[in-house]
Amino acid sequence: MPAKRDPLAQYNAKRDFAKTPEPAGKAQAGTSGHRFIVQKHDATRLHWDLRLEIGGVLKSWAVTKGPSPDPSIKRLAVRTEDHPMSYADFEGTIPKAEYGGGTVMLWDRGTWVPVPGKSAKDLDKGHLHFTLDGERMKGEWLLIRLKPKPGEKRENWLLRKLDDAHSGAGDTLVEQGLTSVLTGRSMAEIASGKAGKAKPQEDRGTVPARMKQAAKASGAARKTSRRSAAAPLPRYRPPQLATLVDDVPTGNGWMHEIKFDGYRALAAVKGREVRVYTRSGQDWTDKFGPLVEALAGLDLPSALLDGEIVAHDAAGNPDFATLQKVLKRGHGAQGAGDALAFHAFDLLELGGEDLAGLPNIERKEQLEALLAGAAPPIHVADHVIGAGERLLRGMCDAGQEGIISKAIAAPYASRRSRDWVKVKCTRRQEFVIVGWKASASRGRPFASLLLAQHEGDTLVYRGNVGTGFDSETLANLAAKMKRIERKTPPLEMDRAAARGVTWVTPKLVAEIAFAEFTAEGRVRHASFLGLRGDKPAGEVRPEQPEPAPDNTAAKVAISNRDRVIFPDSGQTKGELADYYAAIAPLMLPFAANRPVSLVRCPQGRARKCFFQKHDSGSFGEGVHHIPIREKDGGHEDYLFIKDARGILQCVQMGTIEFHGWGARADAVEAPDRMVFDLDPDEGLQFRTITRAASDIRAQLADLGLVSFAMLSGGKGVHVVVPLTSGHSWDEHKDFARRFSEALALAEPERFTATMSKAKRKGKIFIDWLRNQRGATAVLPYSARARSHAPVAVPIPWCDLEQADNAQPFGIGDAAALIRRARSAALAGWGFAAQTLPAV
Numbered sequence: 001m002p003a004k005r006d007p008l009a010q011y012n013a014k015r016d017f018a019k020t021p022e023p024a025g026k027a028q029a030g031t032s033g034h035r036f037i038v039q040k041h042d043a044t045r046l047h048w049d050l051r052l053e054i055g056g057v058l059k060s061w062a063v064t065k066g067p068s069p070d071p072s073i074k075r076l077a078v079r080t081e082d083h084p085m086s087y088a089d090f091e092g093t094i095p096k097a098e099y100g101g102g103t104v105m106l107w108d109r110g111t112w113v114p115v116p117g118k119s120a121k122d123l124d125k126g127h128l129h130f131t132l133d134g135e136r137m138k139g140e141w142l143l144i145r146l147k148p149k150p151g152e153k154r155e156n157w158l159l160r161k162l163d164d165a166h167s168g169a170g171d172t173l174v175e176q177g178l179t180s181v182l183t184g185r186s187m188a189e190i191a192s193g194k195a196g197k198a199k200p201q202e203d204r205g206t207v208p209a210r211m212k213q214a215a216k217a218s219g220a221a222r223k224t225s226r227r228s229a230a231a232p233l234p235r236y237r238p239p240q241l242a243t244l245v246d247d248v249p250t251g252n253g254w255m256h257e258i259k260f261d262g263y264r265a266l267a268a269v270k271g272r273e274v275r276v277y278t279r280s281g282q283d284w285t286d287k288f289g290p291l292v293e294a295l296a297g298l299d300l301p302s303a304l305l306d307g308e309i310v311a312h313d314a315a316g317n318p319d320f321a322t323l324q325k326v327l328k329r330g331h332g333a334q335g336a337g338d339a340l341a342f343h344a345f346d347l348l349e350l351g352g353e354d355l356a357g358l359p360n361i362e363r364k365e366q367l368e369a370l371l372a373g374a375a376p377p378i379h380v381a382d383h384v385i386g387a388g389e390r391l392l393r394g395m396c397d398a399g400q401e402g403i404i405s406k407a408i409a410a411p412y413a414s415r416r417s418r419d420w421v422k423v424k425c426t427r428r429q430e431f432v433i434v435g436w437k438a439s440a441s442r443g444r445p446f447a448s449l450l451l452a453q454h455e456g457d458t459l460v461y462r463g464n465v466g467t468g469f470d471s472e473t474l475a476n477l478a479a480k481m482k483r484i485e486r487k488t489p490p491l492e493m494d495r496a497a498a499r500g501v502t503w504v505t506p507k508l509v510a511e512i513a514f515a516e517f518t519a520e521g522r523v524r525h526a527s528f529l530g531l532r533g534d535k536p537a538g539e540v541r542p543e544q545p546e547p548a549p550d551n552t553a554a555k556v557a558i559s560n561r562d563r564v565i566f567p568d569s570g571q572t573k574g575e576l577a578d579y580y581a582a583i584a585p586l587m588l589p590f591a592a593n594r595p596v597s598l599v600r601c602p603q604g605r606a607r608k609c610f611f612q613k614h615d616s617g618s619f620g621e622g623v624h625h626i627p628i629r630e631k632d633g634g635h636e637d638y639l640f641i642k643d644a645r646g647i648l649q650c651v652q653m654g655t656i657e658f659h660g661w662g663a664r665a666d667a668v669e670a671p672d673r674m675v676f677d678l679d680p681d682e683g684l685q686f687r688t689i690t691r692a693a694s695d696i697r698a699q700l701a702d703l704g705l706v707s708f709a710m711l712s713g714g715k716g717v718h719v720v721v722p723l724t725s726g727h728s729w730d731e732h733k734d735f736a737r738r739f740s741e742a743l744a745l746a747e748p749e750r751f752t753a754t755m756s757k758a759k760r761k762g763k764i765f766i767d768w769l770r771n772q773r774g775a776t777a778v779l780p781y782s783a784r785a786r787s788h789a790p791v792a793v794p795i796p797w798c799d800l801e802q803a804d805n806a807q808p809f810g811i812g813d814a815a816a817l818i819r820r821a822r823s824a825a826l827a828g829w830g831f832a833a834q835t836l837p838a839v
Contacts, residue, residue: 007057010081014099021092025084028056036112036132037088038067040177042187043102045253046361046408048174050159051083052112052130054120058083063159065385066174067137071163073171073387077143079155091182093191103191106182110134135181136173139166170391171384178365186365188358231352234268234304236277240346241416242404244543244815248388248423249405255361256388257381258395259402259422260343261318262310263534267342269295270302276309278534287327291342294378303370306346307381311339318400320511324530325472344371345381345404348412356412360419363412388423396425413562415575416812426513428529429453431462432537433508434490435501436481445478450501451512451523452491454541455816456808459491462521465512468528477531480508492802507537542816556622556648565604565656566789571811576783577651579791579811584644586821587658587781590830591647594660595626595638595668597776602654605785609656615639619653622646626665640665656785659776662732663725670725671732674836675777676740677767678716681760690800692750692764693717697797699743706832711806713784713792716764718777722832729773735836736771780830783811793817796825 007027017024035053040046041062048066051058061077068075091106110133114120118129126145132138140162145155161167179186183196190196248256264279265288274292276285285292288309311326313319326340347367348356355363364383371380384391385408392403402424410419431451439447448466452459469477484505489498491506509532515525561574580587601609614636615623622645625637641647650658662673676696680689693709696719700707710718740753743766752763770777778784778792790807809817820826 007055007082008084011083014081016098020094020098022090022094023084023086025086027082028085033085034111034113035085035088036108036110036134037106038063038108038134038137039090040066040105040107040187041100041102042104042191043094043100048107049080050077051088052120052128053085053088054123056085058085058087059123061143061157061159066171067141067159067161068171068387069161069166069168069173070170070387071161071167074158074160077157077159079145079157089182091180091185091190091196093193103187105180105185105187105190107177107180108134108136109181110137115140136177139164171387174385175382178368186369188362188366231270231302233270233273233275234302234349236266236268236275236281237304237348238281238414239264239266239279239306240413240420242420242422243416243418245418245421245423248392248403249407249421250388253408254388254405255364255383255385255408256391257345257383257404257406258391258400259404259424260308260310260381261320261401262308262323265307265309265342266348267295267305267307267344268303269298269300269305271299272296280535280539282534284534288340288342291340291377295342298371298374298378300370301351302349303347303351304349305344305367306348307342307344310341310343312341320529339377341377341379343379343381345383346412356414358411359409360406360412361408392423392425399425401425401428413574415572417574418578427516428511428513429543430509430532430535430540431465431512431523432459432506432540433481433504433510434459434461434506435503437464437500438502445474446481449477449510449528450497451510451526452506454538455820456813457804458808459506460521461491461493461497463518463523463526465510465514465523465526465528467526468513473528473530477508480531484508509533509535509537509540541813542819556620556645556652558648558652563604565601566787567604569788569810571789573651576656576789576811577648579783579814580647580651581644582814583781583791583817584647586818587647587779588643590780591658591660591782592642593640593665594663595628595640595665595776596661596779597659598639598650598655599657599659599785600654601656601785605656605787609785611659613638620645620649622649624665626668628668638665656783658779658782660779661774661776662771667725669729669773671727671729671771671773672723672725674721674723674732674736675770676719676721676736677712677770677777678719679760679765679767680716681762681764684762684764686803686805687801689717689764689806690803693719693800694797696743696766699739703739703837705834705837708830709795709797709800710780711793711795711803711808712778713782713790713807714778714786716806717800718792720830722830722834724833724835727836731836733768733772736768740766740768781817791817794821794826794829796829798825 008025012024015022033053037051039049041049045064048063050061050063050067060080060083062080063075063077065075091104093103094101112130112132115129115131122128128143131140142160142162144158146158180190180196185194185196266277268275274285274295275283276288276292278284291309310318311323313322344367347363347370350366350370355366368380371378388403388405395403402422405421405423407419413419431453433449434452435450436446437448439445448464450464451462453462481504484507486503486505489503511529511532512523513527513529514523518524558574558577561572563573564570565573565576597611597613599609600612601607615625622641622643624640624642626640627635628638629635641650661668662671662675664672678689678692697707700721705721708720710720712718744751744753750763752759752765753768755765769775780792780794782792784790784792789811791809791811793809795803
């Protein structure tokens with residue numbers, strides 16, 4: 001007779017029981033129990049393991065997003081190896097290097113039975129209809145096996161709840177199930193090795209969940225208090241900001257929260273001591289007296305909470321206009337309908353320990369435990385895992401602002417990033433008030449407000465808003481604007497739009513709802529929501545949905561994202577990578593398939609930087625090599641990139657700047673781009689350089705050549721001349737030299753074609769040497785290794801003379817640059833079919 005197959009052979013073969021605390025075991029033949037468990041498992045991906053006792057083993061499925069009580073939500077459940085019955089009580093941490101490495105919590109347990117007329121043998125047919133009686137999962141459930149795709153090895157099933165008395169909406173099971181049913185510990189406490197006391201199963205379920213959470217929270221607070229009684233009141237730190245996107249991210253790696261319509265606030269607490277800070281770091285403790293008292297009443301250990309302060313309208317929804325009115329009256333004058341609420345959604349410090357490096361979901365669990373005993377007006381913001389689109393629809397149907405989606409595994413970063421993204425139901429942005437127009441209506445102080453936003457260092461007109469004001473708001477705004485009136489406009493505007501305007505100093509920031517931006521960049525159907533006292537006017541910039549980075553680029557792991565590489569502005573390697581990921585579609589037409597030289601600054605721009613044009617293969621498979629003949633007759637491999645992945649792999653290796661050849665990698669002997677770099681002597685006004693560029697454009701036009709202007713991100717301007725190939729490098733260089741020398745001879749007081757510093761005094765050096773074989777010029781949209789992280793940007797000729805410097809944009813302006821590139825003025829920039837003239 002053939003030997004009987006051991007159902008646990010695969011389980012035992014995958015584990016080294018000398019290294020993992022998991023139990024070894026054998027199948028318990030002859031048993032017919034109906035035990036079930038669910039273990040929350042933070043391995044490579046956070047998931048929930050459903051295990052049903054069948055035939056003396058635990059049949060197992062990995063449920064990627066956790067079980068949902070909502071019958072409309074189907075969860076992917078991947079069949080895994082059978083586990084021994086002894087695994088039903090396992091809770092602890094599997095070493096990272098071992099199979100399934102990570103923290104395991106006993107999340108639920110109880111009994112299961114097939115519904116009448118069904119049996120466990122139905123699994124072989126690809127379905128199982130059963131009832132659960134656990135501490136969290138109850139009622140009827142269904143497992144259905146999916147048809148495998150060609151070549152797919154894993155066994156995929158769907159788990160879903162059937163509609164009964166125990167069904168519900170959303171992901172309430174996952175949201176509320178933050179502690180172990182065995183020991184009452186959170187995932188963080190299990191991972192830290194905190195001891196837990198197991199409770200008899202018959203005693204569980206008799207204590208209300210609220211009481212269990214409160215006991216757990218008070219125990220955690222006592223531990224924190226004992227460990228760090230001397231921890232000081234936390235200091236303010238810049239909050240993490242979300243990037244506006246069009247689509248809700250999908251997958252079990254994201255948690256989704258309501259986007260509250262209020263003021264962002266960080267609350268530093270320690271016992272009765274409480275400070276409340278705005279997003280920009282202003283101390284507004286005095287403005288939120290009742291909330292401060294409520295937080296003080298919780299007698300919390302030293303902690304820094306991140307959240308949103310809201311006021312509710314008559315319908316009970318968070319409403320920014322209502323919040324404005326409450327703040328205007330002052331907390332001392334608040335009535336019964338003026339109650340403010342604080343919705344905490346993150347925990348950055350606890351007991352003197354910095355939690356920012358922990359994953360989002362773990363910080364949220366610790367926040368839940370810390371505030372388990374809180375009551376209104378202090379709340380913990382709910383979240384769902386997965387199902388973000390459904391949450392967004394619900395928020396939009398309820399007239400709310402939108403949702404925030406957060407990468408579950410990401411740490412907290414005090415900057416804007418794509419680990420937090422926001423999806424809005426309607427367009428709402430902040431604008432600076434730059435003036436007002438008088439009203440013809442009696443008793444109305446103004447008809448409309450003129451709005452603007454910063455693009456680089458320039459204020460740009462964005463249209464008017466004339467609705468959304470009540471009489472009190474009108475009077476208050478009129479009084480504020482009266483104090484800051486000015487005679488001259490603070491921005492450039494056409495005469496028609498500026499007619500009849502009373503100008504004001506651009507200090508007041510307004511939140512505006514609107515339907516869309518017109519082609520001219522003006523708001524349509526705008527409505528005033530309120531003033532924002534928590535944000536400086538200088539930070540108000542357009543907010544456009546950022547396109548998702550190229551999928552291949554998104555897979556490039558960027559290490560040390562928080563390393564500051566621009567020390568004067570505090571911008572990091574991660575921010576530089578995010579800039580290049582977003583800007584890659586604009587940059588690649590000029591950068592792809594050209595030999596490039598990189599400016600690498602592995603320790604940041606303040607440390608040692610160096611050029612690199614060769615590579616031994618250390619950058620990654622997205623950075624390619626082309627053998628090019630050197631002057632000595634030998635060949636060396638030069639770098640070139642093809643896509644966003646290549647750009648990001650260079651950034652991962654410390655690259656800040658990208659400089660390109662004037663020829664393509666597949667035709668290095670056929671130049672197709674000429675660049676005249678206008679390099680000014682120290683002290684020359686920038687207007688002198690822009691006029692010189694325009695004059696050079698005219699001279700090139702006389703020769704039949706179309707040219708384009710680019711602000712270098714450094715000191716000067718590049719005049720770029722695209723060409724069709726067909727001439728040699730000698731011809732290319734000779735034309736550039738003779739053209740530059742002719743300009744210098746014609747106007748020697750303005751130009752020099754000689755690199756010598758001594759001959760450059762008071763002049764502009766026309767750097768034609770960029771146009772010889774092997775030379776490079778900085779590529780459009782490349783960042784520069786200079787103060788405040790500027791970038792090289794194309795500019796229309798019509799705008800060049802208004803430019804004040806060569807650095808109007810930086811790596812924080814990707815969204816503005818993407819929108820700007822779509823304008824008619826930049827359409828076709830850098831491309832023209834023209835041959836080098838025979839001069």
